[in-house]
Amino acid sequence: MKGNVLVGQSGGPTAVINSSLAGVFKTAKERGYQKVYGMRFGIQGFLDEQYVDLSDYIRNELELELLKRTPSAFLGTCRYKLPEIHEDKEVFDKVFALLDKLDIEVFIYIGGNDSMDTIRKLSDYALLTGAKQRFVGCPKTIDNDLAITDHTPGFGSAAKYIAASTKEVIRDALGFSYKKKNVNIIEIMGRNAGWLVGATALARQEDCDGPDLIYLPEVSFDIEAFVERVTGLLEKKDVIVAAVSEGIRTADGAYVCELADGAHSKDAFGHIQMTGTASYLAGLVHERLGIKTRAVELSTLQRAAAHLASRVDVDEAFAVGGATVKAADEGSSGVMVVIDRVSDDPYQSAIGVYDVHRIANGEKLVPRSWINAAGDYVTDEFVSYVKPLIQGHYNPMMVAGLPRHLVMNQKNYSDYQI
Amino acid sequence: MKGNVLVGQSGGPTAVINSSLAGVFKTAKERGYQKVYGMRFGIQGFLDEQYVDLSDYIRNELELELLKRTPSAFLGTCRYKLPEIHEDKEVFDKVFALLDKLDIEVFIYIGGNDSMDTIRKLSDYALLTGAKQRFVGCPKTIDNDLAITDHTPGFGSAAKYIAASTKEVIRDALGFSYKKKNVNIIEIMGRNAGWLVGATALARQEDCDGPDLIYLPEVSFDIEAFVERVTGLLEKKDVIVAAVSEGIRTADGAYVCELADGAHSKDAFGHIQMTGTASYLAGLVHERLGIKTRAVELSTLQRAAAHLASRVDVDEAFAVGGATVKAADEGSSGVMVVIDRVSDDPYQSAIGVYDVHRIANGEKLVPRSWINAAGDYVTDEFVSYVKPLIQGHYNPMMVAGLPRHLVMNQKNYSDYQI
Numbered sequence: 001m002k003g004n005v006l007v008g009q010s011g012g013p014t015a016v017i018n019s020s021l022a023g024v025f026k027t028a029k030e031r032g033y034q035k036v037y038g039m040r041f042g043i044q045g046f047l048d049e050q051y052v053d054l055s056d057y058i059r060n061e062l063e064l065e066l067l068k069r070t071p072s073a074f075l076g077t078c079r080y081k082l083p084e085i086h087e088d089k090e091v092f093d094k095v096f097a098l099l100d101k102l103d104i105e106v107f108i109y110i111g112g113n114d115s116m117d118t119i120r121k122l123s124d125y126a127l128l129t130g131a132k133q134r135f136v137g138c139p140k141t142i143d144n145d146l147a148i149t150d151h152t153p154g155f156g157s158a159a160k161y162i163a164a165s166t167k168e169v170i171r172d173a174l175g176f177s178y179k180k181k182n183v184n185i186i187e188i189m190g191r192n193a194g195w196l197v198g199a200t201a202l203a204r205q206e207d208c209d210g211p212d213l214i215y216l217p218e219v220s221f222d223i224e225a226f227v228e229r230v231t232g233l234l235e236k237k238d239v240i241v242a243a244v245s246e247g248i249r250t251a252d253g254a255y256v257c258e259l260a261d262g263a264h265s266k267d268a269f270g271h272i273q274m275t276g277t278a279s280y281l282a283g284l285v286h287e288r289l290g291i292k293t294r295a296v297e298l299s300t301l302q303r304a305a306a307h308l309a310s311r312v313d314v315d316e317a318f319a320v321g322g323a324t325v326k327a328a329d330e331g332s333s334g335v336m337v338v339i340d341r342v343s344d345d346p347y348q349s350a351i352g353v354y355d356v357h358r359i360a361n362g363e364k365l366v367p368r369s370w371i372n373a374a375g376d377y378v379t380d381e382f383v384s385y386v387k388p389l390i391q392g393h394y395n396p397m398m399v400a401g402l403p404r405h406l407v408m409n410q411k412n413y414s415d416y417q418i
Numbered sequence: 419m420k421g422n423v424l425v426g427q428s429g430g431p432t433a434v435i436n437s438s439l440a441g442v443f444k445t446a447k448e449r450g451y452q453k454v455y456g457m458r459f460g461i462q463g464f465l466d467e468q469y470v471d472l473s474d475y476i477r478n479e480l481e482l483e484l485l486k487r488t489p490s491a492f493l494g495t496c497r498y499k500l501p502e503i504h505e506d507k508e509v510f511d512k513v514f515a516l517l518d519k520l521d522i523e524v525f526i527y528i529g530g531n532d533s534m535d536t537i538r539k540l541s542d543y544a545l546l547t548g549a550k551q552r553f554v555g556c557p558k559t560i561d562n563d564l565a566i567t568d569h570t571p572g573f574g575s576a577a578k579y580i581a582a583s584t585k586e587v588i589r590d591a592l593g594f595s596y597k598k599k600n601v602n603i604i605e606i607m608g609r610n611a612g613w614l615v616g617a618t619a620l621a622r623q624e625d626c627d628g629p630d631l632i633y634l635p636e637v638s639f640d641i642e643a644f645v646e647r648v649t650g651l652l653e654k655k656d657v658i659v660a661a662v663s664e665g666i667r668t669a670d671g672a673y674v675c676e677l678a679d680g681a682h683s684k685d686a687f688g689h690i691q692m693t694g695t696a697s698y699l700a701g702l703v704h705e706r707l708g709i710k711t712r713a714v715e716l717s718t719l720q721r722a723a724a725h726l727a728s729r730v731d732v733d734e735a736f737a738v739g740g741a742t743v744k745a746a747d748e749g750s751s752g753v754m755v756v757i758d759r760v761s762d763d764p765y766q767s768a769i770g771v772y773d774v775h776r777i778a779n780g781e782k783l784v785p786r787s788w789i790n791a792a793g794d795y796v797t798d799e800f801v802s803y804v805k806p807l808i809q810g811h812y813n814p815m816m817v818a819g820l821p822r823h824l825v826m827n828q829k830n831y832s833d834y835q836i
Contacts (some may be wrong), residue, residue: 013593041596050596071586073593164820168489168722171823175431175491178459178468206829207822299714304586308725310819390819401728401808402582404625405589411624 002032003105005325008039008046009073010111010118014142014154015306016317019068020110021075023321025054026064031329037102042078043118047094063406068314069396070405071306081114082121092125099133106134106328112141113363116336120356123334134328137336137356138321142303144195147362148354149338153320156313156389159199161305162188162298163390166203166211169296170241177238182292183230183285184241187278189302191247194218194366196302198378199386200243212240217247218365219375221256227288229376234291246277256280307403311392316349323351347388420450421523423743426457426464427491428529428536432560432572433724434735437486438528439493441739443472444482449747455520460496461536465512481824486732487814488823489724499532500539510543517551524552524746530559531781534754538774541752552746555754555774556739560721562613565780566772567756571738574731574807577617579723580606580716581808584621584629587714588659595656600710601648601703602659605696607720609665612636612784614720616796617804618661630658635665636783637793639674645706647794652709664695674698725821729810734767741769765806
């Protein structure tokens with residue numbers, strides 16, 4: 001008889017991280033595991049013995065479907081890095097004692113680079129000590145910066161939301177353009193990798209020109225060249241839209257958002273704001289050109305907008321979650337499940353398994369060749385890469401006009417006044 | 419034989435302002451008018467003889483449906499106030515000369531308070547001069563601050579987007595709450611009226627506690643009381659969410675967003691930013707309590723998110739648009755079409771016609787009795803009022819993964835590389 005499965009979520013949430021959780025749960029049950037435990041708040045909560053039995057929450061097919069449509073980490077998440085084994089063996093002993101206590105055979109961790117580091121260390125420790133558990137990583141991050149896998153679950157949905165919102169911001173800006181020009185700057189997440197800001201290029205369709213300029217963190221940002229480009233474009237167009245990554249830096253390595261703080265406009269309390277790039281540039285353009293400007297930040301909505309998730313992404317996240325359990329069940333450990341792209345058009349993907357040692361702590365940036373020579377737009381290759389990942393839609397399950405989510409502290413009809 | 423209809427859009431756009439335009443077009447055609455002209459950029463563009471024949475763009479039923487799902491003003495919009503008649507008669511003579519030239523019998527203006535002022539002046543002028551044209555206003559504004567009408571088309575969709583986004587922001591914030599508390603401040607549009615910020619209360623459902631605090635511009639904002647409330651709540655909860663209107667003011671009448679600028683944190687160039695309330699308060703809470711904070715601004719997306727429009731709102735906007743032409747066709751002028759609420763549950767509404775003189779330049783605020791005594795939340799009456807207006811969904815028409823819009827400068831398949 002098989003034992004139990006333990007699954008956790010870690011790092012920044014996505015719109016589909018729970019679809020992977022649903023996939024883990026379903027495959028574990030189908031393959032005959034007894035219980036599927038969920039760590040509360042990742043390995044950090046688990047070390048405090050915070051865990052739940054997922055069967056208490058996923059009681060039927062409807063709740064499983066609802067979980068697939070619920071954004072952010074159902075189990076809660078953490079940013080917690082395990083020490084190296086030689087640094088602090090005690091932490092590892094504690095984890096493995098808990099695994100033994102709960103009769104865990106399979107340990108699944110859904111996350112990004114840091115989470116794969118956790119899988120690596122735990123599987124190494126199991127090898128060293130002869131522990132029976134198997135450890136498999138499930139990729140997840142809106143940033144799409146994980147190595148080896150073609151892309152990460154969560155990226156497609158964030159890209160879809162970003163592209164759709166970009167179209168809406170552009171349409172809004174065009175309405176007001178009579179006899180007064182305006183410049184709009186949209187700030188997108190992605191500190192080091194420009195996959196998300198590049199996705200604004202998908203807004204370019206038959207009904208929309210898309211953004212005029214796109215600045216990725218992979219290329220150093222030249223403030224004077226930017227102002228010059230905007231000035232030139234304003235001679236031809238009334239409405240300019242620039243998409244900028246929160247992580248763009250000048251040639252000397254300073255974040256543009258820090259420039260804002262350092263130079264003039266630090267917040268009321270002098271704190272370093274890790275947002276504010278768009279706001280700084282909007283102020284600068286207004287100052288220099290006397291044009292009406294607007295800064296738009298998509299903020300946490302870009303990783304939480306399950307109501308506009310990509311069907312390809314939800315389905316892949318679910319499949320990848322199931323594949324982690326399958327891999328462990330068939331004997332793998334110290335691996336991460338990855339997505340291989342078989343073809344762009346028609347889009348086809350396949351699921352593979354890679355050694356987590358090859359993945360951990362690497363960061364996949366946008367290739368320079370997928371950014372134009374001027375460093376202010378992405379190429380057609382970039383667009384062809386992202387486009388298949390934003391396709392299709394899951395209708396949210398609407399209750400009283402709003403998308404319903406599966407949550408742990410669900411209230412009941414009887415004790416909730418509607 | 420009937421002559422022609424002229425329609426314009428004015429003021430801030432909404433997600434459903436084009437559904438009203440579609441309604442105007444359809445009813446005008448059904449009632450036998452020859453042409454339906456659209457003013458480009460409202461009365462401002464029309465004075466420069468900027469107009470189009472809408473039949474060139476709405477060529478079939480599919481395009482009519484697409485128009486209903488397209489956010490922002492299809493025709494372009496303006497903020498332009500006509501002078502009083504005694505101040506500058508020439509402007510009026512110019513408008514009426516153009517109306518005669520185009521054989522206009524019916525003039526429809528879709529907009530808010532300022533637009534109804536335009537209808538009032540033009541219909542007064544027609545009375546004074548014996549001009550034959552009839553002038554009818556079609557209500558529109560996300561702010562819901564128009565008098566007489568129960569609510570304005572555009573409000574329900576903005577409220578739905580705001581409530582859904584609030585749920586997503588809350589879910590995201592809860593994921594990160596293990597052993598570290600966080601305070602989130604969401605800034606919502608509405609300078610003087612708190613209808614939109616109050617709509618965040620709809621996020622309170624079986625699966626979500628909703629925001630903890632809601633601050634409307636109708637009640638003066640006490641910064642010390644706010645910090646005290648947050649401090650008290652943090653003793654009971656790990657994640658606090660406050661929704662604030664961009665227009666909240668302290669007892670001495672200063673906008674909180676100006677406080678930020680005036681006191682410490684003006685932008686890099688010293689400009690008054692008419693946003694920044696959430697950012698200021700997030701900085702303040704962090705400074706005082708040492709808690710992680712985040713400011714989220716929904717920005718123009720709250721008026722442009724047609725992808726999450728309310729079906730009730732889209733349908734009412736369409737019906738109200740049609741009703742303007744019907745009213746004019748049956749002889750009314752100097753009126754605005756309004757929505758009367760027949761019942762809350764089941765929700766039923768009816769369309770009426772009111773004298774625009776009773777409407778123009780009035781501003782409907784949230785009644786004090788719909789805000790709690792402490793001034794930091796809305797009452798159940800408020801929720802019962804808004805809830806019917808966010809119900810139902812129109813599936814966007816998705817092309818290549820993104821909502822398709824009807825636009826004037828649509829490119830064709832043949833000259834657009836997909």
